[in-house]
Amino acid sequence: MKILFRRSLVFGVGFLLLAITACRKKEFDAYYGRPDWLAQPIYQQLEARKNFTHLLATIDKAGYKDILGKAGYWTFFAPTDSAFENYFKANGLSGDDAIDSAHARRIVAYELVYNAYRKEQLVDQQTSAGPDTNQAFKRKTAYYDWVYAENGRLLIAANRNGTYATNDNNNKNIPYFIDGFLSQNGLSAADYNYFYPGAFYSGFNVADAKVLEADIPAENGIIHTIDKVITPLDNLERYLASNPNYSEFRSLLEKLVTYQSNADITHRNMVLTGDADSVFVKVYSAALAFSPNNENYLASGTDAQKSGWTLVVPTNDVLIPYEKKILEFYQTFEAAPPSVLTNLLNAHMWQTAVWPNKMSHTTNSQQEVPTFTQSNIVDKKVLSNGFFYGINAVQDANVFRTIYAKAFLDPNYSLMTRALDADLKYSIINPSISYTMFMMPDNLLRAAGYDWSSERNDWSYLASGSSIQYGSGAMDRVYRILQTSILTTNNGEMDDLSGEGIMEAWNGEYIKYKNNTVWASGNADAGTVLHINSIGKAANGQVFYTDGLLTFTENTIGYHLEKLATNDPAGFNSFFQYLKNSTLWTAATKDIVGTVPGTSYTIFVPVNSAITQAVQDGVLPGDKTTGTPNYTPTTDADKDKVVQFINFHILNRNTVVPDGKKEGAFETLMKTSDGDLSFIFINSQHPNSMELRDSYNDIAYLDYTRSNNLSARTVIHAITHYLRGK
Numbered sequence: 001m002k003i004l005f006r007r008s009l010v011f012g013v014g015f016l017l018l019a020i021t022a023c024r025k026k027e028f029d030a031y032y033g034r035p036d037w038l039a040q041p042i043y044q045q046l047e048a049r050k051n052f053t054h055l056l057a058t059i060d061k062a063g064y065k066d067i068l069g070k071a072g073y074w075t076f077f078a079p080t081d082s083a084f085e086n087y088f089k090a091n092g093l094s095g096d097d098a099i100d101s102a103h104a105r106r107i108v109a110y111e112l113v114y115n116a117y118r119k120e121q122l123v124d125q126q127t128s129a130g131p132d133t134n135q136a137f138k139r140k141t142a143y144y145d146w147v148y149a150e151n152g153r154l155l156i157a158a159n160r161n162g163t164y165a166t167n168d169n170n171n172k173n174i175p176y177f178i179d180g181f182l183s184q185n186g187l188s189a190a191d192y193n194y195f196y197p198g199a200f201y202s203g204f205n206v207a208d209a210k211v212l213e214a215d216i217p218a219e220n221g222i223i224h225t226i227d228k229v230i231t232p233l234d235n236l237e238r239y240l241a242s243n244p245n246y247s248e249f250r251s252l253l254e255k256l257v258t259y260q261s262n263a264d265i266t267h268r269n270m271v272l273t274g275d276a277d278s279v280f281v282k283v284y285s286a287a288l289a290f291s292p293n294n295e296n297y298l299a300s301g302t303d304a305q306k307s308g309w310t311l312v313v314p315t316n317d318v319l320i321p322y323e324k325k326i327l328e329f330y331q332t333f334e335a336a337p338p339s340v341l342t343n344l345l346n347a348h349m350w351q352t353a354v355w356p357n358k359m360s361h362t363t364n365s366q367q368e369v370p371t372f373t374q375s376n377i378v379d380k381k382v383l384s385n386g387f388f389y390g391i392n393a394v395q396d397a398n399v400f401r402t403i404y405a406k407a408f409l410d411p412n413y414s415l416m417t418r419a420l421d422a423d424l425k426y427s428i429i430n431p432s433i434s435y436t437m438f439m440m441p442d443n444l445l446r447a448a449g450y451d452w453s454s455e456r457n458d459w460s461y462l463a464s465g466s467s468i469q470y471g472s473g474a475m476d477r478v479y480r481i482l483q484t485s486i487l488t489t490n491n492g493e494m495d496d497l498s499g500e501g502i503m504e505a506w507n508g509e510y511i512k513y514k515n516n517t518v519w520a521s522g523n524a525d526a527g528t529v530l531h532i533n534s535i536g537k538a539a540n541g542q543v544f545y546t547d548g549l550l551t552f553t554e555n556t557i558g559y560h561l562e563k564l565a566t567n568d569p570a571g572f573n574s575f576f577q578y579l580k581n582s583t584l585w586t587a588a589t590k591d592i593v594g595t596v597p598g599t600s601y602t603i604f605v606p607v608n609s610a611i612t613q614a615v616q617d618g619v620l621p622g623d624k625t626t627g628t629p630n631y632t633p634t635t636d637a638d639k640d641k642v643v644q645f646i647n648f649h650i651l652n653r654n655t656v657v658p659d660g661k662k663e664g665a666f667e668t669l670m671k672t673s674d675g676d677l678s679f680i681f682i683n684s685q686h687p688n689s690m691e692l693r694d695s696y697n698d699i700a701y702l703d704y705t706r707s708n709n710l711s712a713r714t715v716i717h718a719i720t721h722y723l724r725g726k
């Protein structure tokens with residue numbers, strides 16, 4: 001009886017424990033169990049729909065059944081059975097059995113996007129600050145290229161521009177086209193169909209596939225069914241390599257490639273494949289706008305969702321003749337400065353996605369708009385890391401088509417090019433402004449004492465009878481000659497030098513021309529002129545090849561006034577004598593007190609008859625009856641008259657000539673008794689026409705035959721009447 005009782009007791013306790021456990025499990029399942037309303041995982045959803053048998057077979061073969069049949073967070077673009085059947089037919093495949101595991105992985109992984117996105121979310125760029133609405137047309141997929149063989153090497157692509165970052169698989173992106181993104185960015189179905197002319201734009205397309213059903217929820221993500229199998233798109237580099245029509249451009253890019261051995265990738269590849277050969281990272285020079293094999297974009301984060309690179313490639317038949325043209329003097333890229341090649345390549349690289357309807361005004365990596373039109377496009381592709389356009393023209397970079405090219409592409413002008421690069425390059429390569437440039441060959445610069453010291457990485461200057469100088473002094477001299485040699489000529493002002501005229505150079509100094517000869521202030525001092533040997537034409541002007549350099553004067557303004565007074569006493573002597581005997585004159589240096597070296601001035605010198613009138617009017621000291629000047633007054637009042645008179649005839653920080661380009665009120669060196677500025681009013685609406693008006697509304701005109709005399713950043717004119725400041 002005791003044994004029976006014990007057994008009954010044990011059974012009863014066990015039953016009670018079982019009942020309690022079952023009750024608790026029921027409560028646990030009710031709270032934590034999978035709810036009935038929760039959709040099945042992606043794999044099971046596809047099974048239930050019955051029209052994805054080929055896709056399921058591909059998933060199984062790819063080894064993704066477990067991934068897609070359990071937890072996760074994916075967006076899956078799922079091709080239907082009919083999509084696969086079309087794919088088999090188009091690629092000559094007998095069916096599922098013809099797709100091996102590697103092929104299957106390519107299909108499944110490329111149609112599998114990290115994170116789950118409904119249609120309305122796909123158009124939003126994911127940023128740390130939150131979604132950026134309607135700014136995305138791509139997402140990163142689970143697919144990435146691995147090690148590949150090329151020219152006897154095992155390679156892996158760079159995943160940054162100019163370098164390689166570990167732990168980044170360089171995943172490919174898949175493009176899609178949704179109304180919200182297109183309309184927000186000023187695009188339309190026409191932009192889509194430009195790339196996919198045979199596809200129908202439905203408002204939601206993935207590459208050239210149409211989305212048949214969107215936003216199918218699954219436990220581990222979102223499914224969008226599509227009517228076409230999409231395999232991994234080539235990146236820009238691989239597409240370029242696949243088309244022999246672009247082999248020349250590719251060969252130029254390859255000149256800027258380095259191969260970096262990578263021990264980590266080599267080891268990983270050996271583990272995966274058993275191949276112990278070294279793996280090299282294929283890295284494009286950081287001097288390029290981007291690396292064509294880099295699947296990332298800009299910040300290497302989510303930027304690729306909204307944009308990508310654009311590569312525009314000329315066909316061989318147009319590129320090769322263009323190369324010969326720009327290499328006329330250097331013959332090869334190896335002999336030319338490295339920047340010739342990088343400029344050619346970067347001119348064809350856009351650091352943004354160039355959409356068809358925005359092409360004409362989207363600037364490339366050099367901030368230049370296309371020189372080709374859509375009619376030149378013979379090939380266009382949306383690729384994994386950007387857009388590709390093949391063209392039957394060449395993007396004519398500004399450095400190759402403007403006046404800058406005349407120095408840049410000729411080894412005889414290496415010193416001039418160096419100076420341009422440091423000073424004026426980005427101004428004179430503007431094709432919308434017309435210039436005239438006087439060429440400065442190396443041999444003439446060196447003959448004048450100028451050179452570049454590679455040892456010191458600096459300019460040098462050796463004047464006759466002096467020791468060589470380096471640094472800013474030598475550099476300033478070279479730049480001054482350079483700036484005097486470049487003139488803005490939007491109206492063709494220097495197209496005809498057979499006459500006579502004066503022109504303002506880049507630095508505000510002036511040059512003169514007459515009977516096809518040209519000179520600057522230094523040439524005038526030396527009594528020499530430059531003769532035009534030949535003319536070179538460019539897209540934004542012309543260059544003159546001459547027999548000399550446009551040099552600047554080493555002498556002061558006072559030196560030139562004295563010389564004018566000696567050579568033309570009737571025009572300049574009376575004014576100079578007042579100056580020479582005034583407190584403004586520095587006899588030792590012939591400087592004028594109040595003027596500063598390196599500053600621009602204009603001096604209006606009243607001719608002797610005008611000075612006589614000024615004496616008679618009591619404006620200058622002398623005999624009022626006869627008008628005879630008193631150059632050496634003794635009273636402070638008379639001395640002050642002379643100083644004020646001279647200062648009022650000097651424009652401060654400005655040079656004006658009768659070219660019809662400057663008019664208005666111009667400040668003089670004279671200050672009023674209250675310390676205020678004084679002004680001369682100039683009316684010069686037409687060339688060879690200048691009217692001067694003083695504070696009393698008196699008028700003076702230039703004596704043209706005596707005017708336009710060049711001095712140190714100064715022009716000296718003769719005028720027919722004196723001017724008075726209050």
